[in-house]
Every structure is written in C-alpha cells, then in structure tokens.
Amino acid sequence: MLTLERLRADHAPALLAFEAENRKYFARTVPDRGDAYFEAAGFAARHQALLAEQDAGICHFHLVLDDEGRIVGRVNLMDVEDGCAELGYRVGERAAGKGVATAAVGQVCRMAATAYGLTSLVAKTTLDNLASRTVLERNAFTAVEDITIDGRPGIRYRRSQAPLPDDTA
Ligand SMILES: CC(C)(COP(=O)(O)OP(=O)(O)OC[C@H]1O[C@@H](n2cnc3c(N)ncnc32)[C@H](O)[C@@H]1OP(=O)(O)O)[C@@H](O)C(=O)NCCC(=O)NCCS
Numbered sequence: 540m541l542t543l544e545r546l547r548a549d550h551a552p553a554l555l556a557f558e559a560e561n562r563k564y565f566a567r568t569v570p571d572r573g574d575a576y577f578e579a580a581g582f583a584a585r586h587q588a589l590l591a592e593q594d595a596g597i598c599h600f601h602l603v604l605d606d607e608g609r610i611v612g613r614v615n616l617m618d619v620e621d622g623c624a625e626l627g628y629r630v631g632e633r634a635a636g637k638g639v640a641t642a643a644v645g646q647v648c649r650m651a652a653t654a655y656g657l658t659s660l661v662a663k664t665t666l667d668n669l670a671s672r673t674v675l676e677r678n679a680f681t682a683v684e685d686i687t688i689d690g691r692p693g694i695r696y697r698r699s700q701a702p703l704p705d706d707t708a
Pocket residue numbers: 564565568569627628629630631634635636637638639640641642663664665668669670671673674
C-alpha cells in the first residue's frame with residue numbers, strides 16, 4: 540500500500556538519499572539536477588526554501604512511501620494560482636512499472652480537489668516519455684498543446700477536476 544506524506548523538514552535526509560540513488564535513472568528521461576543539488580548543505584537550504592513555498596500555499600509537495608515507510612517517489616503540485624497548479628512526479632527505479640506513479644498521481648488529483656480546493660491541474664512531458672504520458676492519460680489528463688521542453692518535442696496536458704471513476708471512495 541502507498542502512502543502520501545506532505546513534505547516536512549525531517550524528510551530531508553531520506554529524500555536526498557532517494558534522489559542520489561535514482562540520479563542516473565531519472566537523468567535518462569528528465570534533466571539531471573546538477574552536482575550542487577546533491578551537496579548536503581545546498582540540499583538542506585533548498586529543502587527549507589521548498590517548505591517556505593509550501594507554507595505560503597504556492598506549492599504542495601508529497602513523498603510517496605511504500606508499506607515499509609521507504610520513499611519510492613514524489614508527487615508535487617507547484618505554482619498554485621487561480622485554482623490551478625502544475626503537477627510533477629517521479630518514481631524511483633526499484634518501484635518502477637508497478638503502477639506507483641499512476642496510483643500516486645490519482646491520489647494527488649483527489650487531494651487537489653478536496654484538500655487544496657484546486658479546479659484544474661496542468662502537466663507537461665516530452666513526447667518520448669511514454670510512461671509519463673500513460674500516467675497522465677490514465678488519470679484523465681487531456682493533451683491540449685504541442686510544446687518544446689529543453690529543445691525536445693513535448694505535450695502540455697490539462698485536467699479539470701471532474702471526479703475519477705473511484706472518487707466516491
Ligand atoms: C514516468 C514515471 C513517473 C513512471 O512511474 P511508474 O511508477 O513506473 O509508472 P506506472 O507503473 O504507474 O505506469 C507507467 C505505465 O507506462 C508503462 N511504461 C513504462 N515505461 C515505458 C516505456 N518505456 N514505454 C512504454 N510504456 C512504458 C508502464 O508499463 C505502465 O503501463 P502498464 O501499467 O500498462 O504496464 C517514472 O518512470 C519516472 O519517475 N521517470 C523519471 C521522471 C519522469 O519522467 N517524470 C515525469 C516527468 S513529466
């Protein structure tokens with residue numbers, strides 16, 4: 540079973556370990572975060588900055604934990620404005636291909652409507668990121684625009700907060 544936890548200060552060490560463990564894996568599909576991100580002092584400062592944004596209601600960050608409490612992914616809502624936020628997510632290599640991203644994104648979509656009062660979500664991914672596109676499309680995101688992401692062809696998606704089939708749960 541998966542649990543989503545809202546990002547806290549004490550998550551920092553485990554989150555850094557998760558990002559470091561999966562650095563090469565993530566870099567195959569999304570831009571690498573750069574060496575500075577993985578230095579302890581810089582990571583701690585950045586973590587504090589993220590929490591400040593969260594406290595201000597600009598972002599909602601979540602860790603995805605497995606049934607043993609280990610971080611298997613992240614699902615974030617960023618740049619909240621006028622009832623809309625941008626969705627971002629990543630799932631580590633050890634948990635890949637097991638439906639974690641699909642389930643966690645579904646959960647965050649429900650939280651966006653209920654806990655956070657958002658009326659729409661946007662997301663973007665590169666055309667060749669088939670796993671990411673599958674996750675979005677399974678969670679009722681619709682492709683709305685062809686875009687360019689870091690020089691590569693991409694797609695912008697949108698989801699209005701209509702209920703998913705199991706939203707009654
Ligand atoms: C994209 C990502 C979040 C998917 O996480 P995940 O937990 O493995 O995804 P899920 O298991 O929920 O579902 C992905 C679906 O895409 C499929 N898939 C995975 N890799 C694929 C590939 N290379 N080509 C086609 N389909 C693929 C999976 O098999 C699964 O479908 P299935 O249930 O029919 O088997 C993860 O790979 C990741 O974090 N990648 C790096 C960061 C990233 O790309 N983030 C998204 C940026 S917008």
